[in-house]
Amino acid sequence: MSSSREEVLKAAAEMIAEDTAAKLSVRAVAARAGVSTGSLRFHFPTQRDLREAVLGRIYEHVMPDDPIRDRSLPARDRLVNCLRQVLAPAGVGADARRGWTIAYEAFIAPEPTEQVRAAYLAHEQAGSRRIEYWLTVLAAEGALPRQDHIRAVRFLATVLDGLSVERALPAGESILRTETETLYTAVDAVLNQGAA
Structure with a gap:
C-alpha cells in the first residue's frame, strides 16, 4: 500500500474521531493528510470509496470479532x-x-x-x-x-x-x-x- 493512501486513511479516521458527524470532504481530508486532491482521488475515486475504506479500517480495529x-x-x-x-x-x-x-x-x-x-x-x-x-x-x-x-x-x-x-x-x-x-x-x- 502506498504511504499517501495510508496518510489519507489516517487523516480521515482522525477527522471522524474528532467529530463523528464529519462529512470527509476531499479537500479537507487531503489537506489534513498533506496530499493533493489528485492523489487522494487516485486512491479513492469517490467520496463513497473513501468513506467505505475508512469505516472498514475503523471497525476492523475497534471490533475485530464483529x-x-x-x-x-x-x-x-x-x-x-x-x-x-x-x-x-x-x-x-x-x-x-x-x-x-x-x-x-x-x-x-x-x-x-x-x-x-x-x-x-x-x-x-x-x-x-x-x-x-x-x-x-x-x-x-x-x-x-x-x-x-x-x-x-x-x-x-x-x-x-x-x-x-x-x-x-x-x-x-x-x-x-x-x-x-x-x-x-x-x-x-x-x-x-x-x-x-
Missing part, C-alpha cells in the same frame, strides 16, 4: 447477529427502561438547543455508520449491490429504535422470539430489495 466477518454463516444470519449486538446492551425490562429514561432526559425533555441537537445527531450518525459498514461488507461480498445504502441504513436504524422501545414496554409474549422474527423480516427486506 459478526459481519464470520463467513461461516450466511449474510442474512450475520446481519441479524450484528443488529442483535446493538440491542443486547439495552437489556430488557427495567434495564431497557433506564436506558430510555436517560435518552429521554438527554434528547427529548430538554429544549432542542443546538447543543442537544448536535449531541443527538452525533449519536445517531455513529449508529448509522456502523450499519452502513455492515451493508458495505455484504455488498463487497455480492450479497447486496454496491450502492449507497442510505435508505436501508435508515430503515434498519428505525427497526432497532422500535425494538429497543419494545424491550422497555410490558410484553405478553416472548420479546426475544418476536424480536428475532422482526430482525429477520427487516434483514430479508433489505437483502431482497438489494437483489431486485
Whole structure:
C-alpha cells in the first residue's frame, strides 16, 4: 500500500474521531493528510470509496470479532447477529427502561438547543455508520449491490429504535422470539430489495 493512501486513511479516521458527524470532504481530508486532491482521488475515486475504506479500517480495529466477518454463516444470519449486538446492551425490562429514561432526559425533555441537537445527531450518525459498514461488507461480498445504502441504513436504524422501545414496554409474549422474527423480516427486506 502506498504511504499517501495510508496518510489519507489516517487523516480521515482522525477527522471522524474528532467529530463523528464529519462529512470527509476531499479537500479537507487531503489537506489534513498533506496530499493533493489528485492523489487522494487516485486512491479513492469517490467520496463513497473513501468513506467505505475508512469505516472498514475503523471497525476492523475497534471490533475485530464483529459478526459481519464470520463467513461461516450466511449474510442474512450475520446481519441479524450484528443488529442483535446493538440491542443486547439495552437489556430488557427495567434495564431497557433506564436506558430510555436517560435518552429521554438527554434528547427529548430538554429544549432542542443546538447543543442537544448536535449531541443527538452525533449519536445517531455513529449508529448509522456502523450499519452502513455492515451493508458495505455484504455488498463487497455480492450479497447486496454496491450502492449507497442510505435508505436501508435508515430503515434498519428505525427497526432497532422500535425494538429497543419494545424491550422497555410490558410484553405478553416472548420479546426475544418476536424480536428475532422482526430482525429477520427487516434483514430479508433489505437483502431482497438489494437483489431486485
